[in-house]
Amino acid sequence: MVPEFGQLALIFALLVSVLQVVIPLLGVRNSQDWLMAYARPLASAQAVFLLISLAILTYCFVVDDFSVAYVAKNSNTALPTPFKVSAVWGAHEGSLLLWVTLLGCWGLAVSLFSRSLPLDMVARVLSIMGMVSVGFILFTLETSNPFERSLPSVPSEGADLNPLLQDFGLIVHPPTLYMGYVGLSVAFAFALAALMGGRLDAAWARWSRPWTTAAWIFLTVGIALGSWWAYYELGWGGWWFWDPVENASLMPWLVATALLHSLAVTEKRGLFKSWTVLLAIFAFSLSLLGTFLVRSGVLTSVHAFASDPERGIFILALLGICVGGSLLLYALKAPTVASVGRYEWVSRESFMLLNNLLLVVAAFAILLGTLYPLVIDFFGMGKISVGASWFNTMFVPLSVLLALIIGPGALSRWKADELKRIGGQTVAAAIISLLLAFAVPLLHGGDMNWQVFLGIAVALWLITVTLTDVWKKCRGQLSRIPSLGLSFQGMVLAHIGVAITIIGVAMVANYSEEKAARMAPGDIETLGAYQFEFVQAGHIEGPNFVSDAARFRVTKDGKEISLLTPEKRRYNARGQIMTEAAIDVSLFRDVYISMGEPLDNGAWGMRLQVKPFMRWVWLGAIFMSLGGALAMADKRYRRRKTLQEANA
Known part of the structure; x- marks a missing residue:
């Protein structure tokens, strides 16, 4: 009965989200504060029901309830408990439930931290977020129900989580990235609410800016975590592939970055109002596009979750409604919005506009390279691929x-x-x-x-x-x-x-250095200033895998730097082979060893790499995120400000 409670909570969340759409908007239309006031408790109730649903699915994983088909496909009794928890979002159905739950949590946050906003503005914002929730909860229940039972044939053992996902990266990367994706819905809702109410002023920009910054921070950290995870998990030392799904996270980040700068101009000078709204629409639309690419089956990727055409059509319909509806509202309302103030060609406003245009053009270039092969394939004109060289040349x-x-x-x-x-x-x-x-x-x-x-x-x-x-x-x-x-x-x-x-x-x-070598215990290879000695080979038994392991001593100028143990793991349930690289990390370089295939006479193919300044790629993302957090902490965003005050 426990899984049924999870599904029931999801149904209640859908009903509440419908009420969240209808009641506050009725209050706005009829100027009835008591109806508008329902927006906050309804948003809170939706979040609570979604959290209950997610918690019940997590419980099913932890107790190995294989009567739930999703659990049976993605878990195993031997799977360590932390990975049982992260397996909740390790495949399509659970990751979608996490997506809608985080959307509900953003609505809860808006309801709690928007006390200084006008009631009609809050009502519109939460109603728009409720519309998005209705669509995605319906999608979950209709095509992607994570609580579907496998009765009466309950398997005694699960199929196990994909070994590629049995890693700390799965615990932190998807929730963080989804927080960024879904957080852009708040900026989207604020923009549409401002359009609906005719309130495209500095105050609107001030209200929207911290929420946009929060989503941007999560998206920045999420992209960096994904890059870091791919770097050490896939075994060849790459940190960005220009994979379509990676591109799907980078595009909304670029547009959200442009949105942050445009909001600053709107807040300070009352300019770029229509452009700022358009950026908010595009940023969330690109987040939805990323969801479509991952779940529709239109592409093959290590990141992709699903290949069900029915799901793809459903998401495409949601994307069309969200994007089409918001652009229609923009077309109707934007011409009535006039920016105040003037600026010269040489001014901060001009630099900000050029900044915006470059970011949007970069996002469009990536979008073109990502979708062009899909369009060509759709029209039966053959299969082509757009490689890293094209993206690098454009970006x-x-x-x-x-x-x-x-x-x-x-x-x-x-x-x-x-x-x-x-x-x-x-x-x-x-x-x-x-x-x-x-x-x-x-x-x-x-x-x-x-x-x-x-x-x-x-x-x-x-x-x-x-x-x-x-x-x-x-x-x-x-x-x-x-x-x-x-x-x-x-x-x-x-x-x-x-x-x-x-x-x-x-x-x-x-300046990265790389060497592929045939090595057996006792062999020494030199790469740049480093010497790699294959000390010994052995075996390691994990909770649900066995691995061949190699012990390496890394020296520089005769001084030992590190002892590294790369592995080649074989997972018991699926028999799948995974490479576990060993990395010695420092601020100015990484020493990276990964095992290839076994050769004759106890030898292995080894991949040795030295990567200077590798950590700086992600250190920069940390600095960017901390900068966003500092900006959010500014007390100016905790009080109202009129357009006249902003222009003073």
């Missing part, structure tokens, strides 16, 4: 140009400025950046590498110009930095994070 130049304008944009003034003044403040930064960038490849590699030079120059330019802006604003007194405000400090930290990631990408892409 890298746009990223370089974007990084170059971030610094001057921060130094520029609102309304009007002069290129001569901005140039005068950035000359020293440009000279320092070029000199250091010229020295780095010579000192590190011994010869000039122009790709490294460009990457380091752009990153150092961004850092030096950002610090120049800090120095100017605090008038040369570092003790004044706290008075500049948390929002400004967060911006500085986020921009430095972008630069750190650029440095990491430039260094690891150009």
